[in-house]
Amino acid sequence: MSSNNFVPLPDLPPPGNSVGAIAWLRTNLFSGWLNTALTVVAIYVIATTLPPLISWMFINADWVGQGKEACDSGGACWVFVANRWDIFIYGFYPTDQLWRVDLIFGALLVLTAPLFFKQLPGKLYLGGFILFIYPIIAFFLMRGGVFGLESVETAKWGGFTLTLLLAGVGCIAALPLGVLLALGRQATNMPVVKGMCVMFIEFWRGVPLITVLFMSSVMLPLFLPEGVNFDKLLRALIGITLFQSAYMAEVVRGGLQAIPKGQYEAADALGLGYWRKMGLIILPQALKIVIPGIVNTFIALFKDTTLVIIVGLLELLGMVKASLGDPAWPDVSREGYVFAAFMFWIFCFAMSRYSQWLERKLHTGHKR
Amino acid sequence: MTDTSAHSEMPAKPKRLRDPAFRALIFQILVTVAVAAFFIYIVRNTLHNMESRGISTGFDFLDRSSGFAILQSLVPYSEASTYGRTFIVGLLNTILVSALGIFFATIIGFVVGVLRLSKNWLVNKLAMIYIELFRNIPLLLQILFWYFAIAFNLPSPRQSLSMGDTVFLNNRGMYLPAPQFGEGFWLTAVAIVAAIVGTIFLVRWSRKRFEATGQTFPTLYASLGLLIGLPLIVFLASGSPLHWELPELKGFNFKGGLTVIPELFALTLALSIYTAAFIAETVRSGIQAVSHGQTEAASALGLSHGRTLRLVVIPQAMRVIIPPLTSQYLNLTKNSSLAVAIGYPDLVAVFSGTTLNQTGQAVEIIAITMAVYLTLSLAISMFMNWYNAKMALRER
Numbered sequence: 001m002s003s004n005n006f007v008p009l010p011d012l013p014p015p016g017n018s019v020g021a022i023a024w025l026r027t028n029l030f031s032g033w034l035n036t037a038l039t040v041v042a043i044y045v046i047a048t049t050l051p052p053l054i055s056w057m058f059i060n061a062d063w064v065g066q067g068k069e070a071c072d073s074g075g076a077c078w079v080f081v082a083n084r085w086d087i088f089i090y091g092f093y094p095t096d097q098l099w100r101v102d103l104i105f106g107a108l109l110v111l112t113a114p115l116f117f118k119q120l121p122g123k124l125y126l127g128g129f130i131l132f133i134y135p136i137i138a139f140f141l142m143r144g145g146v147f148g149l150e151s152v153e154t155a156k157w158g159g160f161t162l163t164l165l166l167a168g169v170g171c172i173a174a175l176p177l178g179v180l181l182a183l184g185r186q187a188t189n190m191p192v193v194k195g196m197c198v199m200f201i202e203f204w205r206g207v208p209l210i211t212v213l214f215m216s217s218v219m220l221p222l223f224l225p226e227g228v229n230f231d232k233l234l235r236a237l238i239g240i241t242l243f244q245s246a247y248m249a250e251v252v253r254g255g256l257q258a259i260p261k262g263q264y265e266a267a268d269a270l271g272l273g274y275w276r277k278m279g280l281i282i283l284p285q286a287l288k289i290v291i292p293g294i295v296n297t298f299i300a301l302f303k304d305t306t307l308v309i310i311v312g313l314l315e316l317l318g319m320v321k322a323s324l325g326d327p328a329w330p331d332v333s334r335e336g337y338v339f340a341a342f343m344f345w346i347f348c349f350a351m352s353r354y355s356q357w358l359e360r361k362l363h364t365g366h367k368r
Numbered sequence: 369m370t371d372t373s374a375h376s377e378m379p380a381k382p383k384r385l386r387d388p389a390f391r392a393l394i395f396q397i398l399v400t401v402a403v404a405a406f407f408i409y410i411v412r413n414t415l416h417n418m419e420s421r422g423i424s425t426g427f428d429f430l431d432r433s434s435g436f437a438i439l440q441s442l443v444p445y446s447e448a449s450t451y452g453r454t455f456i457v458g459l460l461n462t463i464l465v466s467a468l469g470i471f472f473a474t475i476i477g478f479v480v481g482v483l484r485l486s487k488n489w490l491v492n493k494l495a496m497i498y499i500e501l502f503r504n505i506p507l508l509l510q511i512l513f514w515y516f517a518i519a520f521n522l523p524s525p526r527q528s529l530s531m532g533d534t535v536f537l538n539n540r541g542m543y544l545p546a547p548q549f550g551e552g553f554w555l556t557a558v559a560i561v562a563a564i565v566g567t568i569f570l571v572r573w574s575r576k577r578f579e580a581t582g583q584t585f586p587t588l589y590a591s592l593g594l595l596i597g598l599p600l601i602v603f604l605a606s607g608s609p610l611h612w613e614l615p616e617l618k619g620f621n622f623k624g625g626l627t628v629i630p631e632l633f634a635l636t637l638a639l640s641i642y643t644a645a646f647i648a649e650t651v652r653s654g655i656q657a658v659s660h661g662q663t664e665a666a667s668a669l670g671l672s673h674g675r676t677l678r679l680v681v682i683p684q685a686m687r688v689i690i691p692p693l694t695s696q697y698l699n700l701t702k703n704s705s706l707a708v709a710i711g712y713p714d715l716v717a718v719f720s721g722t723t724l725n726q727t728g729q730a731v732e733i734i735a736i737t738m739a740v741y742l743t744l745s746l747a748i749s750m751f752m753n754w755y756n757a758k759m760a761l762r763e764r
Contacts, residue, residue, distance in 0.1 A: 028489035035488050042490040189388065192396040196403060206745040207738045208702035214720050215738070218730040222417045223410045303506035310708065317509050324516070333520070337513040341505045348504035 057338075068329055080332040081339045084323050088316060088339070091158020097150060101161055104138045131172055154233040160343065162315040166305040170240040171248075171298045177241070178248025179287075183278060185249065186256055197249070204246035209304050212239045217311040236308050244301050251293040255286030288362060295355035299348050306344075316340055414731065429727045430455070436722055438713045440629050451723050458715035459740060465635055465714060466701040466744075472640035473700060477647025484652045495648065503645040508706050510642055515634035515710040525621050536615055542628040543615035550609030559602035566598070567591040631712035635704070643700045647693065654689035655681065686759055694752035698745050705741075715740060 017023055029039045060075025063082070071077035081088070090101055111130050114120055142165075145151035157165070184190075184197035204212070216239030221229060230238075259282055267277035287294075309318040320336040323329070384390055418425060430452035437447050441457040442464060484495040502510070520539060523529065528538040536543040574585040603610070615625030658681050666676040707714035708721055715737060724733045 028487070031487065038486065038488045038491045042488070042494055045494065046490075187392075190392045190396050193399050196399065203738075203742065206742040208705040208716070208741055210705045210708065210716055211720060211734065211737050211741065214716075214724075215734050218724065219414075219734055222414045222730065224417075225413050226417060226420065299504075303504075306506040306508040307706070309508070317506065317512070321512065333517040334513075337509060337517050341509055341513070344506055344509065345501070345504045349500060352504065 068332075076338070077332050077335050078339075080323075080329050080335050084319075087159060087323065088319050089160045091162055091314060091319060092156040093152060093158070093161070094150070094156070097144075097152060100141050100144070100149070104141055108134070108138075131175075135169065135172060154231050157233065158314040159319045160316045162308075162313065163302070163305050166237065166240060166308060166313075166315065167298065167302040169237055170244045170301050170305075171294075173237070173241040174244035174248045175294075177245035179252050179283065181245060181249035182252035182256060185253055201246045201249050204243050205250070209240075209243055209307050210310055212243045213307060213311050215239065232311065232313060236311055236313055240301070240305070240308075244297065247297045247300070248294065251290050251297055252286065254293060255288075255290035256282065258289050259285055291362060292355040292359040295351055295358065299351050299355075302348060302351070303344065316343060418731075423728055423730075425729075425731070427732055429729055429732070432727075434723070434726070436726070438718055439711070440632065440713055451727065454723055455715070455719050455736070458713060458718040461712070461718075462701075462704055462707075462714040462716075462740075463744075465632060465639070465707065465712065466704045468632075468636045469639035469643065469700050469704065470697055472636065473643035473647055473696070476640060476644035477696075478651055480644060481648035481651025481655070484648060485655060499645045499648050501645075502641055503649075507638060507642045507703055508709055511635060511638040511706055511710060514638050515630065519630040519634045525617060528617075528622075534612075534614055536622060538622075539630065540621060541630045542633050543622045544626040544628065545612040545614050546624070546626040548611045548613050550611065552606045553609040555606045556599050556603045556609070559599040560595075563595045563598040566594050570594065629712075631707070631710050634710060635707050635712050639700055639703060643696055643703075646696050646699075650689055650692045650696065651685075654685040654687075657688045658684045683759075687756075690752060690756045690759060694749055694756070697748055697752070701744055701748065702741060 017026070030036045056075045058075075060073045061078055062071045062073055062075065063078050064070070065079040066083075067079075068077070070079045086095070086098070090098055093101060108130075111126065111134065114126060115123060115130075120126075140146055141149070142157070143152060143154070181197050181201060184193050185201065187194050187197075213236060216235045217232070220235050220238065224230070263281055263285065264277070267281045272280065305315055306317040308315055309321065314322055317340050320340045324333050324336050415425075431450050433448055434451050434454045435447050438445055438454070438457055440461065442460040443453075443456060445453055445457050480495050480498055483491050484499065486492050486495070522537060522539040525536075525538045525540055528536040528543075530536045534545050570591055571587055574587045574590075578584055613624050615622040615627075617623075662680055662684065663676060666680040671679065704714060705716040708717040711717065720733055720737045724730060727733070
């Protein structure tokens with residue numbers, strides 16, 4: 001019978017008002033009077049800000065030339081940035097020695113790249129090398145005076161190189177100190193040690209970094225015996241490290257608190273002593289949990305390095321600000337600050353995205 | 369006999385050196401001695417260095433005349449004033465800019481945080497761009513940008529930007545109308561106080577009535593009416609004794625009205641915009657932390673969208689929001705010290721900067737400055753902890 005041969009009709013396409021561009025606009029932009037009003041306001045905001053901004057930054061901008069005269073089209077004068085590029089990145093480092101700084105950056109890139117691959121033997125050793133051995137090599141390469149390298153005093157270090165140096169050293173040096181402080185803060189059986197750690201942490205967290213830098217620049221020389229003098233950079237680094245270690249300690253403390261009590265008890269039951277219990281069982285787990293937190297404090301530190309301008313060190317922002325005083329380049333403050341903002345933004349944004357990615361990757365617990 | 373003596377010799381406790389309590393004691397003594405030795409070393413060096421450099425110690429300098437002028441002061445100040453007075457001026461300026469910053473950052477932050485959760489795709493993305501842009505650029509850079517690149521490039525007083533001819537913005541600062549209180553304004557002031565007291569009683573009464581009978585009372589509208597209506601009636605009845613003094617262009621600059629110096633303007637703007645980006649993220653995570661079941665339960669009870677927000681979502685979100693919000697307030701207060709970079713006369717600029725350079729008394733001045741910030745931090749966190757404890761979830 002032909003009536004048994006049921007042939008279904010082909011599927012109808014979804015109704016026109018539930019898919020496609022129009023429907024998307026309807027649900028996401030015009031779903032009600034409030035939503036429509038918001039959309040109109042948003043479009044107004046974009047229409048008034050974006051076109052002038054784009055024309056200033058790109059369309060009317062000048063990119064090539066030698067001096068201020070090259071900038072005559074009314075937009076941004078990127079010639080200024082191109083002209084000062086070396087100073088912004090390397091500071092006053094001697095021009096014929098710039099390969100040393102490039103080598104340091106290049107080596108760092110080559111060394112860190114493998115860490116982004118998932119399966120790699122000896123990743124831990126590589127990470128340890130980058131964290132603790134590489135900075136020492138980089139320091140000697142940078143300062144010179146050994147292996148026949150020309151010596152470059154720290155007063156000539158500056159620009160973005162100095163930004164990276166301050167942030168990197170500050171973070172790496174603060175890590176062990178922060179771990180010790182966090183452990184001290186958790187040591188309930190030692191009230192005196194605990195009290196000292198709490199006081200140390202609360203003190204450094206309660207004062208602005210500027211006052212810490214002021215202190216390290218005017219008071220540190222008074223603390224030291226006569227005749228001993230640190231250079232300006234080292235003094236700033238000490239201040240930054242102490243400041244950062246307090247924040248690091250609080251992050252690590254969070255990780256220590258997140259480890260279930262059973263882990264501590266299991267370590268005790270195995271008969272491990274305090275340092276082996278912490279070093280082999282608790283800290284590896286705690287530090288893994290707080291890696292995103294550490295990245296976040298690193299981002300904060302990275303932005304805060306700009307404050308060393310107060311004690312006369314010229315990192316990227318300091319170099320830009322100093323260059324703006326040049327009478328040959330009047331009225332380029334917007335270009336200078338926008339360039340510095342762009343550099344900081346790229347790095348901070350990339351790091352914050354990386355920390356979010358890590359958080360998702362390291363989340364090995366149960367997700368609800 | 370021999371048996372029992374052998375038994376008593378069995379060590380009931382571990383050896384001394386293996387006893388954790390004993391070890392903890394020894395370790396603590398060692399640490400204390402090391403820290404004390406460190407401090408004694410530093411203090412001896414400092415005293416010796418100060419003596420050899422001829423720096424006097426003590427706080428006598430606070431009574432000496434400062435001899436420099438300050439751009440903006442909330443209390444009378446002149447070059448003849450003492451360094452003690454300089455300290456007060458700096459402290460008040462710090463408090464002023466922090467309070468303004470906290471006020472504006474909270475408003476912008478809450479608005480952007482809520483917009484970040486908007487279902488409107490465009491608005492949502494704009495809020496995201498705001499947050500990601502301002503949070504990832506150093507604050508100092510933003511302050512310098514607003515001050516040197518924007519406030520300096522504003523038009524001159526003659527070509528001021530104006531809003532309804534009452535607010536003017538130019539490269540000398542921002543000019544606002546200033547209130548001039550006439551005779552009899554105190555009656556209105558009394559009315560405002562009376563309205564506030566009345567509102568407190570009204571809220572208490574309506575809560576008691578609600579707990580006793582379950583009947584609600586339109587507290588919000590009633591107290592708004594009381595707060596606005598009562599002072600307004602008294603104000604009009606006493607013959608409107610308040611005038612606004614408008615800033616006027618006279619010669620090369622504006623006269624009259626309230627003047628906001630460009631330094632304060634740029635600093636407040638940068639602090640609010642920067643901190644607001646962090647507050648927005650706090651607000652977003654707070655609202656997202658309220659489980660969806662709560663909203664569903666509220667609509668199952670038949671609550672309207674507005675009441676769901678007001679009675680169910682926001683109270684629960686506030687619990688999550690308050691602790692990180694406290695940290696943001698603290699950060700803003702500490703960050704206000706960046707004022708020194710653009711010359712706004714805050715505590716760090718006039719005291720740790722100018723005063724230190726003139727007197728050379730580094731130890732005392734840095735100690736005072738740090739003590740002030742520590743006290744401010746502790747005061748804000750104590751207040752917020754009190755508020756947090758009041759709002760916290762009370763479980764059985």
